[in-house]
Amino acid sequence: MNKILIKNATVVNDLQAFEADVLIEGEFITRIDKNIAAGNIKNIIDAGGKYLLPGVIDDQVHFREPGLTHKGNIASESKAAVAGGITTFIEQPNTNPQTTSIERLEEKFAIAANTSFANYSFMFGGTNDNLEEIKKLDKNACAGVKLFLGSSTGNMLVDDETVIEKIFSSTDLVISAHCEDETTIKNNLEKYKSIYGDNIPVKFHPLIRSEEACYLSSSKAIELAKKTGARLHVFHVSTEKETHQFVNNIPLKDKKITAEVCIHHLYFTDKDYEKKGTLIKWNPAVKTRADKEGLWKALLDDRIDVVATDHAPHTLEEKNNVYTKAPSGGPLVQHALPAMLQAYHEGKIELGKIVQKMCHNPATLFSIEKRGFIKEGFYADLVLADLNNEWTVAKNNILYKCGWSPFEEKVFGSKITHTFVNGHLAYREGNFSNEKNVKRLTFNR
Incomplete structure (x- = not known):
């Protein structure tokens, strides 16, 4: 099973922000704690100074x-x-x-x-x-x-x-x-x-x-x-x-x-x-x-x-x-x-x-099952944001097929650096994974 350990993040969840490590095993968040030992985990992301949000x-x-x-x-x-x-x-x-x-x-x-x-x-x-x-x-x-x-x-x-x-x-x-x-x-x-x-x-x-x-x-x-x-x-x-x-x-x-x-x-x-x-x-x-x-x-x-x-x-x-x-x-x-x-x-x-x-x-x-929160047992849909990384919206960084944005020339003070979808690192520092792991939503109604 693929394991990813996110270290030293500021986790934002349930109206609170706190320092923690987050362990992803396969598609799910399996542990949220301080100072999780890396052990034999090879895929470690140091999120020091960044904020970890639910997707x-x-x-x-x-x-x-x-x-x-x-x-x-x-x-x-x-x-x-x-x-x-x-x-x-x-x-x-x-x-x-x-x-x-x-x-x-x-x-x-x-x-x-x-x-x-x-x-x-x-x-x-x-x-x-x-x-x-x-x-x-x-x-x-x-x-x-x-x-x-x-x-x-x-x-x-x-x-x-x-x-x-x-x-x-x-x-x-x-x-x-x-x-x-x-x-x-x-x-x-x-x-x-x-x-x-x-x-x-x-x-x-x-x-x-x-x-x-x-x-x-x-x-x-x-x-x-x-x-x-x-x-x-x-x-x-x-x-x-x-x-x-x-x-x-x-x-x-x-x-x-x-x-x-x-x-x-x-x-x-x-x-x-x-x-x-x-x-x-x-x-x-x-x-x-x-x-x-x-x-x-x-x-x-x-x-x-x-x-x-x-x-x-x-x-x-x-x-x-x-x-x-x-x-x-x-x-x-x-x-x-x-x-x-x-x-x-x-x-x-x-x-x-x-x-x-x-x-x-x-x-x-919408009663979406196991998403929207950073919780143990939930799907690892996660976002790392650098809140001290200015960038300007411009034609050369717009990804929409239509090629424009109403925010062109706007300077934003925060940048999305990593996006995880079901535990898979789908996006990192401007680059997309060649693989995908996406799911049709399930509901608990």
Whole structure:
């Protein structure tokens, strides 16, 4: 059995940081202690001065396979994720074809088994007419059900309220929802098109996909979840107003309604459209400084439970179209953890809180088995980070297939140096292993 001993690390787990050695045997963490004797272990990593974190679990990515692979694919984007300390991803159903049947779901699992650099699972897409397929899902076969309650990339809008209520009433799986009110958005878009045609200045994006559109949709979904008892997870909350719908007075494991915030909504504001343009065009839109500050407050006081990326690459050619033709979304998996570690350097968040929101909570929320924590008996999905190693995001170190990042020219103060996936050292100091040891997620539901 392969053994790796990580010596002298500062381990961050369960809101604590402590000095320890960590022994990996095969795929698992078998011992966490001070001064573990090396004995006959040949593979020893001195982590002195570095921080050992659980591998990040990203609960919302779009890796574009099948059907949209000119933008990215499971191999390219999971490789970038591993370089950024993400060891597990949950991918979304708006591919081509869409993941709206069990057959299509298993096809994606087969692709990932052959090509992924990280552990994987997939969301099953709900539509206006596939309720019977949702009812057939094995609760341990995939991460959950995804509903687009506002249209976005992939045209998977679910707008039949009778169907939505039936879905909420028919599954015990986590229902993850994109919440934007379609009617509000269409009316706003027509207003600006009447003035500017297709060439609407991108600064109006947060007024088209407005606070009102987000709140109308998320409040309706939350009301329905309370009525039906459904397990609802609201993806990419983008407004301060929405944060007041979520509670922080009960443990995460007991919450029926949870929330996620994405990196871009924590970092950018509407003032950044002038410089970044459509590169920061997302759905939901990046909004005001007050919204950004409200999201940070809700994250820190535990009304918001998870930090994710909504990684959604497009080519620069596509992004450089006029407003109405430029797709929403951008690549983030390689830079999400460095961005949050930068927030730590800036005094916005503690390291333990980063680990809680990016590692522990996704594992707890989706009932992922033996991941998300640094514990004996858990899979050795681990990340070593050097918190005193500045680097600049630039074209020559971006790994996304699309070749760009909204963080270009950003200086980060922390660098991911090692990433372990199931005990296998998959990434080290800019180099990837020629071998892979990845797994389909299992769930304890």
